[in-house]
Amino acid sequence: MKISDFDYNLPPELIAQTPIEPRDSSRLLVINRETSTLEHRRFCDLGQYLRPGDLLIANQSRVIPARLLGRRAETGGAVEVLLLAERTDIGPDCWETLVRPGRRLREGSRLEFSHEGLPNLALNAEVLQHTEAGGRVIRFSPAAEQSLTVGQLIERLGHMPLPPYIHETLTDPERYQTVYARISGSAAAPTAGLHFTPGLLEHLRKLGVRIGFVTLHVGLDTFRPVEVEDVSDHKMHSEEIELDAPTAELIEETRKAGGRVVAVGTTSMRVLESVAGFYDGRVCPYRGSTRLFITPGYRFRVVDAMITNFHLPRSTLLLLVSAFAGKALIEKAYQEAIHEHYRFFSFGDAMLIL
Known part of the structure; x- marks a missing residue:
């Protein structure tokens, strides 16, 4: 077929x-x-x-507001992460993701996510491994002195992941x-x-x-x-x-x-x-x-x-x-x-x- x-x-x-x-x-x-x-x-x-x-x-x-916009901790370069599926088999707060640009995101790379309008909220992440589909498994953690869980931070910092063929806001x-x-x-x-x-x-x-x-x-x-x-x-x-x-x-x-x-x-x-x-x-x-x-x-x-x-x-x-x-x-x-x-x-x- x-x-x-x-x-x-x-x-x-x-x-x-x-x-x-x-x-x-x-x-x-x-x-x-x-x-x-x-x-x-x-x-x-x-x-x-x-x-x-x-x-x-x-x-x-x-x-979930699965599109996260952040930067690489090492270089400050912009990064976009799309959450696809939670990977509880690997560990708590681990997600399979698509990343862009992904070529330079090696295992051990650290990421930071925040929001201009929400200065007191921040989320950290570490790349754990590559996936068969070309994505990454990432482990998230609240930034220092955060009282919110990873899930709560994603809800506040994330954006709705509309399909690529939708161009209107x-x-x-x-x-x-x-x-x-x-x-x-x-x-x-x-x-x-x-x-x-x-x-x-x-x-x-x-x-x-x-x-x-x-x-x-x-x-x-x-x-x-x-x-x-x-x-x-x-x-x-x-x-x-x-x-x-x-x-x-x-x-x-x-x-x-x-x-x-x-x-x-x-x-x-x-x-x-x-x-x-x-x-x-x-x-x-x-x-x-x-x-x-x-x-x-x-x-x-x-x-x-x-x-x-x-x-x-x-x-x-x-x-x-x-x-x-x-x-x-x-x-x-x-x-x-x-x-x-x-x-x-x-x-x-x-x-x-x-």
Whole structure:
């Protein structure tokens, strides 16, 4: 399977630069896999396509202000660090990161982070090792006489890590969070969930739709295109996931009662399918990591429908939705979306695949 078969041309003006208001006024392209038909709706119409007894599973991970701007202690040279995943296996306050410029940051290099508007806050760091992906594992520590923890300092000193294709300044950082984001740890937002409002969630509950939450902290692969031509040669980076016992019970109850499990986003999809893969098709509580790479030909075990945004060309996410809906139908949907001037990527419109 060639990654060049999952490429497409997108007019740059269709890349959404700012979030739409209200959240659920975004457009929704409804894809029916049985009939291969498309419908143009608004996200607030979602309840018309769900039934009592259906279960939405959403990712409750919260984006941390993972972009840190600092300097090298030895030279004073500027450095930018993007936090990708906490590495508790190496030690407390250790993070896998992308660094820029990275070429001269050797093991043992020391970094300092501060903020002009917050003169009393400072964070120190030491480069521990290189990573396979060309990043660094860094150990952070509060500067002298700091009463705050490393996590609290990152929250205050960090900047929201918007994707490189977004060039506008985000005036409200909460618009890059879902309304149900609860557990901090992601380097990027699980964007399919950005369309939900508290009012829409309440409306769905009144219709008899249940809502459960899983956690996947979005990490390195969000920032990495598939760079090899043969898809089977691509190596997925590990991401931390959690599915708790109450949610596992909700999913099993829904399946036994004939309801549909609807994944909100590719991250929720990967949690559910990863856990089912670990437990021979059953959904059980799980906390650990996954490297699941879903490509066309994959046999889905849990998910019956999904909500997702429009994804970048040549990406693992485009491969995943092509696996779920079929490559030809996704190509048809994307061409229709381009023709109808849908908004693409993180702040863009959504699709519901039934």
